[in-house]
Amino acid sequence: MKARTKKWLRRCAVAAAALVAAAALVFVAALFYYDREVAQQFEGRRWTLPAKVYAAPLELYAGLPFSSADLLAELSRLHYREAAELTRPGTYRRRRGRFEVAVRAVRFADEQRPAQVVAVTIEGGAVTSVRDARNQDIPVFRLDPQLIGSIFPIHGEDRIVLTPEEVPPLLPAAIKAVEDRKFDSHHGVDFQAIARAMWVNLRAGRVEQGGSTLTQQLVKSYFLDGRRTLGRKLEEAMMALALEARYDKRDLMTAYINEIYLGQQGDRAIHGFGLASQFWFGKPLDEVDLSELALLVAIVRGPPYYDARRHPARALERRNLVLRILAQQHIVTEEQAQAAAKKPLGIAARPSGGYYPAYLDFVRQTLRRDYKEADLTESGLSVFTSFDPRAQLAAEQAIEGELTRLDGARKPPAGQAGLEGAAIVTLPQSGxxxxxxxxxxxxxxxxxxxxxxxxxxxxxxxxxxxxxxxxxxxxxxxxxxxxxxxxxxxxxxxxxxxxxxxxxxxxxxxxxxxxxxxxxxxxxxxxxxxxxxxxxxxxxxxxxxxxxxxxxxxxxxxxxxxxxxxxxxxxxxxxxxxxxxxxxxxxxxxxxxxxxxxxxxxxxxxxxxxxxxxxxxxxxxxxxxxxxxxxxxxxxxxxxxxxxxxxxxxxxxxxxxxxxxxxxxxxxxxxxxxxxxxxxxxxxxxxxxxxxxxxLDTTSWQPPMPESLEDMPIDYASGLRVTTGCSQDEVIVAVPRGTDTPFMAGCAPPSGIVDWVRGIIR
Amino acid sequence: MMHRAGGCLSLVLALALAACATPPYAPGPVPTSGTAGGEATGAGQPGAGAALPVPAPAPSPVPPPSPKSYRLSAATSALVTQARSATAKGDFDAAAATLERALRIEPDNPLVWIEMGRMRLASGDARQAENMGRRALSLAAGAPREQSGAWRLVADALRARGRNVEAQEASERADALAPP
Incomplete structure (x- = not known):
């Protein structure tokens, strides 16, 4: 009896051990599986980087007809800020016609231009000089080319990828404070946070709080679709653990900053803080201030819900909540947070990095002749175009203004679409x-x-x-x-x-x-x-x-x-x-x-x-x-x-x-x-x-007349030749030299009597 | 503006005839002055004086228009220098891109087109070189020195394509306009 019990117990223990061992084996196998999966995707597949499309940069040179107001408009379009000290790119200061501009680093097709300070002098409606920091003349200087759009794939993911060095240190700190305070210490899953969330959700009877770590959020965005099932949750947790085991926190944070979803514009999904900064504020991430950075972090929780263009009040409230959290966590001082909370949202009126669909359509048409679709949507190309934002604005406003006027005068019947229009502007000499x-x-x-x-x-x-x-x-x-x-x-x-x-x-x-x-x-x-x-x-x-x-x-x-x-x-x-x-x-x-x-x-x-x-x-x-x-x-x-x-x-x-x-x-x-x-x-x-x-700032049509031609004043109605001032209705046409057009009656020069007679006969 | 002779006379005439209809295209003398960009000495300043109803002076005797001449502005000339050094290194794409910056600043200056054609010829594209020479030629009406330069480019481009008879003709035209 005793022996049998013992034997049974032993069997039980063995079975239990086997079970545990099997479970451990399954877990380890799963971990290995997910580890491989994660590693393959995380390293093998880089982010798809849609081609970035840039406008023509404005060329500044001595002699360019350009007023101070024009330059101010240009700087504001490129989201440069006026500052007392030019300590960082994207700022300028002005003393009457003299501007000092701390330009951003730009990679042009033919040169890498470092960030630097240039002095532009404008007098009497024209640029008189452009000088560098050592006061040397720069014959021609290009301002930054404006980002006008991306060629993103069908699924619409658009982003700008940043290296860790390009990320302002405040951003990771703020993300951790708001989204995942234990990020630096957990192993991918924060069980305490999950338990807390479950407790809150059970009591509320619905999902009110998520316990996802940054790593889990990253996994969800990176590897999985949006379904929320228990199986998915387990898979997500396993992958988060596998990611944490393999990569250090800094890599994961960088991935998060580049991956996370932060806005939508039609089919275009804005991913990552680099593009989000362009999308919401029209400037690079390293130029955003505390209030703007707080807004970006606020949007993470729900880009459609906290859409700062559609729901500014909601977005403002959550931004200020983020600022309060940052102050509580001593990431910024109370004073800094309060000052930032007083600022308006600062959203760029028109999403930068978009949206000129007609022009981009034309650009795509060219590129599709020469590149594979995948190269355009995935491999991080930069495309430089001749797009002129000033001319575009002029054309858009002209169409809209005139069509509104015409529709108003015409009053199309209800239910029928209004007038439509199209316009194209070119530089004829270069096409x-x-x-x-x-x-x-x-x-x-x-x-x-x-x-x-x-x-x-x-x-x-x-x-x-x-x-x-x-x-x-x-x-x-x-x-x-x-x-x-x-x-x-x-x-x-x-x-x-x-x-x-x-x-x-x-x-x-x-x-x-x-x-x-x-x-x-x-x-x-x-x-x-x-x-x-x-x-x-x-x-x-x-x-x-x-x-x-x-x-x-x-x-x-x-x-x-x-x-x-x-x-x-x-x-x-x-x-x-x-x-x-x-x-x-x-x-x-x-x-x-x-x-x-x-x-x-x-x-x-x-x-x-x-x-x-x-x-x-x-x-x-x-x-x-x-x-x-x-x-x-x-x-x-x-x-x-x-x-x-x-x-x-x-x-x-x-x-x-x-x-x-x-x-x-x-x-x-x-x-x-x-x-x-x-x-x-x-x-x-x-x-x-x-x-x-x-x-447009345009010039008259007046090319040199070919030497085979000459000017001839004629009477507009009759087409007969006149001497200047003779006809009340004179036009000057160009005709081949020696063209024998008869004179109008009474308008012939004294020697032209023969012509005069011929004119009468005609 | 086309002609540049007898400015005062025509200005007086213009004022006297101010009641007349304004021809949109007003051939006639315009006081010349170097523009800040300085694209063409002797050529009129774009837009300047175009509104004036400036009739041509009395038909005879018409003083022959003094020959035009072009020069490059400081901006374009810096770009041309930069393009030449790229051409010398064989980086024709960069040279072309730089010359197009110059073209956008002075699209009507035949010197820029001649420079572009020279670069194309160096890169082996003789057909484009010839076409650019012809474009320069049409822009250089009334400017013999630039016309000569354009003909020389056309001649070299034709020669590069083995069209020696036409090349010889082009060379002769170049020489007649401005002896080498």
Missing amino acids: EVIAMVGGRNVNFDGFNRALAGARPIGSLIKPFVYLAALETGRWNATSMLDDTPIEVALSKGKVWRPQNFSRNANGPVSMVRALSESLNLATVHLGLEVGVPKVAQMFTRFGLEQAPRPLPSLLLGAVDLPPIDVAQLYNGLANGGFHVPLRAVRAVIDERGERIGAYPVEIAPVAAPDAVYQLDRMMTYVIARGTGRAAAARLPRGLIVAGKTGSSSDLRDSWFAGFSGSHLAVVWIGYDDNRPTGVTGSGGSLHVWQRILSA
């Missing part, structure tokens, strides 16, 4: 696109009308009809065209009877008048004589991939193009007959700063420069005299610009495309469902265009 608006809601990452909205271009085609004519040498600006009714026989016995917008025919008109008043009949007569195929070929000559079918209706613009293609065509006109592919990307560098992509300017002559010059001169009269004259009075005084209005049949589309000496802008307005707008090219788009050009 760089500096601004793009894809729709009225500029923050909406949806249909990009600037790239994809193909619509009939209407009269925007006309300059190419006239260019084809000028290139033959048989016509010039003073040539008389036939603005009379015409019937064009089409296939299958159909007849095309185009009409002028006014429904009137004007008889003989000069070419310059026919273009500036956009006369359809004169243009169809001319185009048929020149040959429609010649007009169609202009599309491919000026850089489009496809020529439209050479049908007679092409002469009045019965062809659908998106604004980007119109911009490409007109860029060649603005650039003296030279084609430059439109582009947004200047250079791409990899994570180590090596240049891996360059997109230099490529140029090709596509039209005779003297023909283009004659055409451009005529196009200045569109604004001065013709369908664009409503803009003339509102443009800066004396600015010479050239352009063309366009509208499709029944006024479904309103276009304007035009250029100054240094900028080209194309504007489209219409409804998405293609119903008539009642707005002509000169009604809607012209005003947007004029607002954009007026807001």
Whole structure:
């Protein structure tokens, strides 16, 4: 009996030991498993680093027209703070026209610029000098390029990764104080905290408190999906233990700072404190002050709930709670906390590092030609573009202002969408696109009308009809065209009877008048004589991939193009007959700063420069005299610009495309469902265009006249030559030297009697 | 502005005719002065005087316009120097990027285009070199020294592509404009 009991006990003990051993084995095996799992992922998979996209930096040099107000605006856009002492980057001080700026370190495509202090002097509306700390002249100095967005993957994770050295020491201290006080001593799981949380939750009957350590939060964010089951909790705990066993606290803290989720913008998820600082405050993390840092730590608990843009009151309350905790834990002094609590939230109005969806769309289009999707979304590239935030703002405000005005005047029926618009601004000589608006809601990452909205271009085609004519040498600006009714026989016995917008025919008109008043009949007569195929070929000559079918209706613009293609065509006109592919990307560098992509300017002559010059001169009269004259009075005084209005049949589309000496802008307005707008090219788009050009710091169109041409004053209505001051209605056109245009009666110089007689006969 | 002769006369005329319609494009003399950026001596200052209704002076005799000449501003000239040293090291991407900074500052200066073309030629892209030479040429109307430089670039680019007859013609044009 005794022996049996003993034996039984022994068996029991053995079984128990075996059980314990098995459990221990399972635990150890699990630990090993998770250890491997964790190690593989933690080390093998680095963070996916979406490519960062940067705007063009502002170049400062002696002679640049630039006021103190301009520089202040620029510094504020880059989130520089005024300070008495320039102890850290991102600050400046000012004494009247003299600015000292402590610029941040920047890695450009072609140089690594260290943080330094530069002195910029501005006098009489221009920069007079840029000097370094030793008072040496700097011939050209680039300010920081603004981060304008990221190319993040479908799942939307966007981040900027920081090294431990780049993290202000206060941040880890604050995170620990608020989220996990025992972080430095626990082994990944804080059982006391869990027990406390369970007790609180049991009493409350719902989940009120989490007992997760930072390590567990990291695991949850890094390895697991969002489900909250007991199995998940156990798995999370095991992984946290495995992580702690393998890595030191500093690595884990760095990982946490780079991983944690801190905000949302559409599809874009803001991860890590580096990007969060840009997202919420528009500046790097090492420049945030105590109140801002406290807000970031406050948001950790629930980014949607404590969204500082949507729920500022909630966010402010929690930020001040964080500040009180920091003071209680003696991480900051009571005075510091109280001073910080008095500050406003300090949120940047527009999330920096986003959001210009139309422009980024264009950038992505370029990059997808040359890079794999994974390289763009994961490997930490930096993309430098020609984006100009000032031009973008001007274009956005012009579109929004004009559409609001038009909708107000028009009052679209309830339930119907309002007018839409798109705009593109380029630098014609280099083909760089500096601004793009894809729709009225500029923050909406949806249909990009600037790239994809193909619509009939209407009269925007006309300059190419006239260019084809000028290139033959048989016509010039003073040539008389036939603005009379015409019937064009089409296939299958159909007849095309185009009409002028006014429904009137004007008889003989000069070419310059026919273009500036956009006369359809004169243009169809001319185009048929020149040959429609010649007009169609202009599309491919000026850089489009496809020529439209050479049908007679092409002469009045019965062809659908998106604004980007119109911009490409007109860029060649603005650039003296030279084609430059439109582009947004200047250079791409990899994570180590090596240049891996360059997109230099490529140029090709596509039209005779003297023909283009004659055409451009005529196009200045569109604004001065013709369908664009409503803009003339509102443009800066004396600015010479050239352009063309366009509208499709029944006024479904309103276009304007035009250029100054240094900028080209194309504007489209219409409804998405293609119903008539009642707005002509000169009604809607012209005003947007004029607002954009007026807001830009632009120069007159006045290239040197080709030596084969000469100026000729003519009477606008009759197209006859005059001596200066003779006609009340004089325009000066450019014609080939020796052009024999007859003089107007009474306007011939004394020797020109023969011409005078010829003028009468004509 | 196109022509630079008889400034006073035309200014008087301009005032006398101020009631006339203003042509948007006003060819006529404009008092020249070096801009702070100093892109073109002899070339008009962008925007300056454009609002004036400045008619051309009486048709005959028209004094021939004095030849224009261009120089680089301090900013662009520093960038050109930097680009040349990159070209010398064979770093053509960097040279191109630096020259495009210069181009953005002075997009209408034929000297910048000639410099870009020279760099492209050094990098082996003779076709672009020629096209850039032609762009420079169209910007250099009225400026014989720059035209000559542009023709020389075109000639070298053509020669690099084995088009020797055309290259010879281009060289002769260059020599006629400014003897070597």
